[in-house]
Amino acid sequence: MTEIVLTVEDVEVTFPTGTLIDGLRGRPRSIKGVAGVSFSVARGETFALVGESGSGKTTLARAINGLQPVSAGHIEFEGKAVEGQDRAGLKAMRRRMSMMFQDPVGSLSPRLNVGQLIAEPFRIHGVEGRDLRGEVVRLLNLVGLSNDFAERYPHQLSGGQARRVGVARSIALDPTLIIADEPTAGLDVSVQGEVLNLLNDLRERLGLSMVIITHNLHVVHHVADRVAVMYLGRFVETGPTGEVFRDPRHPYTAALLSANPEPDPDKAHDRISLPAEVPSLLNRPPGCEFHTRCPWAREDCRTRVPRPEPLGNRMISCHYPLEAGAKPPERTPA
């Protein structure tokens, strides 16, 4: 039995919105950024969250880390509930569960040099009795930077180097779980590979679990064991990465995969084009929330809400999961 590091059960995150007047007019006073999501991450496993902007990936990551209070559901990390922890409790927890934020340079203080930045977690968590200078050198080497980087400031680093410093900071206190929000966004392709290799390598050497948030599907394919596809704050499809990529069963996953431009000019494009824009969270469609854009939508999809159902190794929220290689039906002009 594999050891479960993180469990997320029916988590919801709501944000207040609108004015009292809006409320009186019957408009919603709150929106659900995350609307009931469940998954678990085992030791040494990489779990990827994919979805478009506004689908709730980052909000979910913040909720796991206790940066965002949850309005319903339960998050358990190493056997302890994350919600309801006080500051001290969260601080202790964040030693074991570190977060890598999106912007590699922006997440480093411009006024500290790399040595100070890497030593910061030790100081914040009051870890004493360690040779800080030695730790900095050890971590720099672990992420493939030479010792003289300790003297540099963030503006003197390239995007890839800044990301490595971020990785060094996140593994400084020997965490069990790393939550990486878009670890490769804004990096060049040649550097992107370096960062992903580094994360994979550290995961194997240190036995880390990882939650990776990304919108780059090609990246997911090569680093994640399991993947969850998010749409409007819900998981529409969750399963082993290889399986989901080979044979997506939820129409949204299929569309997302087909929308991924391939670097091959002769590749035939059997593209599933999605009509219309992503609906607003203020105005969630009734029934299946994807029906407004789904080429396969049937009449009852407009009214009946699908629940996540197990299908082989996967969980799918769709009344009519796709067969392998399904082509979208001819669209009838509306």
Added chain:
Amino acid sequence: MTVLAVSGLSVEFTTEGGTLQALRDVSFEVPERKIVGVVGESGCGKSTLINAILGLLADNGHVSAGEILFEGAQELTTLDPTSMRALRGERISTVFQDPMGALNPVLSVGRQMVNVQYRSGRSKAEKTARAVEMLQKVRIPDAEKAVNRYPHEFSGGMKQRIAIAMALMMEPALLIADEPTTALDATLEVATIELLKELQEEIGCSVLFISHHLGVIAELCDEVIVMYAGEVVERGDVRDIFNDPRHPYAHRLLDCDPARQKGLVRHLPTIPGEIPDLRARPEGCIFRPRCHRAEARCTETPPEIVVSPGHMARCWVAEVPERAEAAR
């Protein structure tokens, strides 16, 4: 006809640390009704190239050699500011990565789209009608009402489509698109490039499309230019570049894309080393310090080797494809 012909272009910046050569001996052409893609990583000179074409180089930068011929008639590096202004927006227009940067947040999109046409000689009503027509072309729903809305009332994908509509309003000869889809999600990205291609065909303009997304380049472009450290290291038809890259950098860059990995790979390829300091370019080939195929002669400036008509690579070993060499 060639819309844009850049030949031997070099751009230098004067910095505290010395003269920085941002572009060196850059030559390429943008033929009529073609989409030419420029790929390269940060610091390869993509933005400097655009700014040089538009005459918008920073004060400490100047064109030190070469010329940029627009529509076979006007030489842009020596053009006076007034004539340059007449070209920008009308004959040469641009779309940038961030659509919010292109739209004025305090004016309705219709007003901005009318303002763009100030030199057209059309009446106010004609200008508004044209704005509505363009919004319809970029599939903004309810275009008659949309002209009265403000930029913040549109989603990111819509804003970028409005920016495209504004750029194509005057039916320019050349559209320069600088990473126009980078800030968009996968499904929107595809929709945007499909729209761009459609409009390009309809208007019959040429496009210089800058992106680091190899998939988008492969799908959209007819011809591709690969840049590295301010030089064009390889250029050719999109199929030449993607199927038979001859410059080791172009080859490595394509290999690095996770999308090109067949099957599941846990260890992704990378290009070891970093781009050289452009204030002190290495002698000979610019890629030599990172190149696994480097030879003794690479310390001398490499020739432009013509692989096939229209496909050239600036490399000593370009005549032998990498795979053939490996097989030897």
